[in-house]
Amino acid sequence: MPHRPPTFPLVTPPLLVTLAVLASAPLWLQSVGLYQYVAVEIVIWMMFALAHNLLLGHGGMPSFGHGAYFGVGAYAIGLLQQRAGAGLVDGMLGSALCAAAVGAVVAAFISHRRGIYYALLTIAFGQVMWFVAIKWHSVTGGEDGLQKIARPPLRLGEMGWSLTSNESFYWFVLAVFALVLVFLWRVVHSPWGRVLRAIKQNEMRAAFVGYNVWLYKWSAFVLSAALSGLAGSLFAMAQNSAYPNVMSLHNSGFVVMMVLIGGGLVSFWGPVIGAAVFILARDLLGAYTEAWLLWYGLLFMAVVLFQPEGIAGVWQAWRRRRHAAATARGIGAAATSEREA
Amino acid sequence: MALFEARRLHKRFGDQVVLEDVSLTVMHGELRGIMGPNGAGKTTCFNVLTGRYKPDRGQVMFDGEDITGLAPRQVARRGISRSFQIMSLFDEYTAIDNVVIALPCVRSRGWSMLRDLGRHASAYDEAATLLQRVGLAGKEHVPSRSLSYGERRALEIGVALAAQPLMLFLDEPTAGLGTEGTARLRELVESLKRHLAIVIIEHDMRFLFSLADRVSVIHWGQVIAEGTPTALRQNPWVQRSSLGGLSS
Numbered sequence: 001m002p003h004r005p006p007t008f009p010l011v012t013p014p015l016l017v018t019l020a021v022l023a024s025a026p027l028w029l030q031s032v033g034l035y036q037y038v039a040v041e042i043v044i045w046m047m048f049a050l051a052h053n054l055l056l057g058h059g060g061m062p063s064f065g066h067g068a069y070f071g072v073g074a075y076a077i078g079l080l081q082q083r084a085g086a087g088l089v090d091g092m093l094g095s096a097l098c099a100a101a102v103g104a105v106v107a108a109f110i111s112h113r114r115g116i117y118y119a120l121l122t123i124a125f126g127q128v129m130w131f132v133a134i135k136w137h138s139v140t141g142g143e144d145g146l147q148k149i150a151r152p153p154l155r156l157g158e159m160g161w162s163l164t165s166n167e168s169f170y171w172f173v174l175a176v177f178a179l180v181l182v183f184l185w186r187v188v189h190s191p192w193g194r195v196l197r198a199i200k201q202n203e204m205r206a207a208f209v210g211y212n213v214w215l216y217k218w219s220a221f222v223l224s225a226a227l228s229g230l231a232g233s234l235f236a237m238a239q240n241s242a243y244p245n246v247m248s249l250h251n252s253g254f255v256v257m258m259v260l261i262g263g264g265l266v267s268f269w270g271p272v273i274g275a276a277v278f279i280l281a282r283d284l285l286g287a288y289t290e291a292w293l294l295w296y297g298l299l300f301m302a303v304v305l306f307q308p309e310g311i312a313g314v315w316q317a318w319r320r321r322r323h324a325a326a327t328a329r330g331i332g333a334a335a336t337s338e339r340e341a
Numbered sequence: 342m343a344l345f346e347a348r349r350l351h352k353r354f355g356d357q358v359v360l361e362d363v364s365l366t367v368m369h370g371e372l373r374g375i376m377g378p379n380g381a382g383k384t385t386c387f388n389v390l391t392g393r394y395k396p397d398r399g400q401v402m403f404d405g406e407d408i409t410g411l412a413p414r415q416v417a418r419r420g421i422s423r424s425f426q427i428m429s430l431f432d433e434y435t436a437i438d439n440v441v442i443a444l445p446c447v448r449s450r451g452w453s454m455l456r457d458l459g460r461h462a463s464a465y466d467e468a469a470t471l472l473q474r475v476g477l478a479g480k481e482h483v484p485s486r487s488l489s490y491g492e493r494r495a496l497e498i499g500v501a502l503a504a505q506p507l508m509l510f511l512d513e514p515t516a517g518l519g520t521e522g523t524a525r526l527r528e529l530v531e532s533l534k535r536h537l538a539i540v541i542i543e544h545d546m547r548f549l550f551s552l553a554d555r556v557s558v559i560h561w562g563q564v565i566a567e568g569t570p571t572a573l574r575q576n577p578w579v580q581r582s583s584l585g586g587l588s589s
Contacts, residue, residue, distance in 0.1 A: 005437070005441075005458075005459040005460075005461075005462065005464075005465040006459050007457055007459035007460055008457050008459060009457075186454070186455050186457070187454050187455070189457050189458060189459065190453055190454045190455055190456055190457065190458060191447055191450045191451050191452075191453045191454075191456070191458045191461075192451060192452055192453060192454045193454070193458075194438070194441075194442060194458050195442060195447075195448075195451045197431075197433070197434075198431045198434065198442045201430075201431040201432055201433050201434065202429055202430065202431050202432070204413075204429060205425075205429045205430065205431065205500070206442075207412070207413040207414050207417075208391070208393075208413045208414075208417055208422075208423060208429075209417055209422070209442065209443040209448070209500065209503070209504050210414050210417035210418045210445070210448050210504060211414055211448065211451065212414055213414070216451075
């Protein structure tokens with residue numbers, strides 16, 4: 001069949017490789033000079049970056065204030081634990097719901113916009129929430145933040161595991177990440193994800209073939225906010241605290257840098273690569289110089305200038321070249337054998 | 342009964358009147374042409390008729406229903422489809438994906454988040470058939486931005502047809518096409534004629550007059566003449582105006 005559609009199996013080699021590398025991390029981390037906590041942080045940021053890229057890469061919606069939803073998740077888990085006695089799973093789901101609710105309100109104000117107006121509005125809303133986090137002392141603890149956020153044990157029926165050690169918490173975070181990863185992989189290839197990508201390419205045409213563009217953009221924002229909140233709740237448990245810092249423009253900028261450097265615009269895997277590169281650069285460059293962000297910023301500028309498709313883009317270009325070379329060799333060989341025959 | 346009826350449409354942008362008292366009736370299966378000089382309001386007229394702009398006054402009826410001021414997606418869902426003068430495709434997507442996204446059966450599953458669209462084989466079969474119909478067989482998996490200009494024009498119509506419309510609006514479909522491309526387009530439009538109502542804005546008079554059942558001439562935002570191509574050739578205004586060169 002000449003028109004066989006491209007299908008996307010649930011489990012693919014890159015997915016297995018990613019999970020295998022992450023799952024084996026506790027075995028080799030220390031021998032390369034890393035430590036368990038950094039792996040926890042990397043996986044959480046990967047989750048956040050994937051959630052963000054649902055908007056930026058797949059939906060073409062430049063959300064530059066996305067730290068807000070990560071932050072709502074972080075504060076929500078603390079408040080749910082301390083005021084409502086939430087445990088692990090219910091606390092995380094509650095945090096995701098809170099972030100989704102906040103995202104739903106914000107998205108209602110911005111989903112008819114695009115491009116630079118969209119970006120500016122997301123920044124404005126992000127700043128509003130950062131300000132609320134600083135000023136609303138009675139709830140957020142102001143600049144002191146929320147302290148003593150626990151890592152409640154994981155309970156499955158009769159069994160229970162403590163997550164207080166960084167290693168056990170890492171396994172838990174990785175399991176949640178794997179679920180989110182498979183879910184998002186499915187989502188971006190589902191009809192909904194493909195419509196979202198069509199809207200990114202041409203909003204007007206999508207409307208004229210009958211799609212409710214606004215509702216698709218709105219729902220993408222809500223989903224992205226929910227997953228960002230989920231990542232935020234893990235982050236607060238990892239840090240045992242939540243500070244206004246998580247909502248800052250800084251954090252919102254970091255996730256954009258991760259997505260772009262990794263190549264989220266051209267590849268599903270971009271945010272995964274980008275988050276790892278970012279946190280590792282922070283730790284490795286940070287060991288040499290306080291000004292690591294300066295060097296990282298220069299790297300970011302170089303990527304945007306010379307390689308806007310990011311690391312994943314370099315990889316894809318290399319594979320294309322190799323494929324083209326192989327095809328050319330194949331044709332050459334066929335031509336030779338034809339002449340000889 | 343007319344399939345489509347626009348009654349006394351008015352539209353102004355600021356103090357500039359772009360449509361004044363425009364009325365248009367299209368019967369089932371009719372092929373209607375719209376001609377007029379540049380800036381006469383033809384494209385604005387299309388935009389009002391297909392829901393992109395709301396008319397200031399007047400009414401648009403389709404299939405017995407008042408569709409005045411409905412959003413483009415609502416107009417599209419009632420069975421009106423259009424192509425664009427400035428090409429408007431999903432550039433990253435392959436030709437077949439452009440069509441697949443526009444199919445009603447995919448649109449109705451648009452909220453499904455967990456199944457793989459690629460496994461929806463019947464949609465891809467349907468899209469492949471449609472691509473064949475507009476002359477793009479063999480180009481299914483070419484990204485639409487890599488298609489030639491003429492192929493992109495054909496895909497524009499393919500995407501519009503994918504929605505299975507009762508009525509199709511084509512905005513300057515021959516723009517930028519050479520003689521060969523225009524000839525191929527004529528074949529395509531002829532094959533569509535009578536299967537659905539078609540309205541074409543066109544500069545190419547020979548193209549339009551050889552295909553259309555009736556033609557409306559728009560100038561200064563008004564319909565200044567209307568009739569069959571034969572009758573219009575006799576119209577003194579049409580003969581006098583720069584549109585006249587039809588005898589050539």
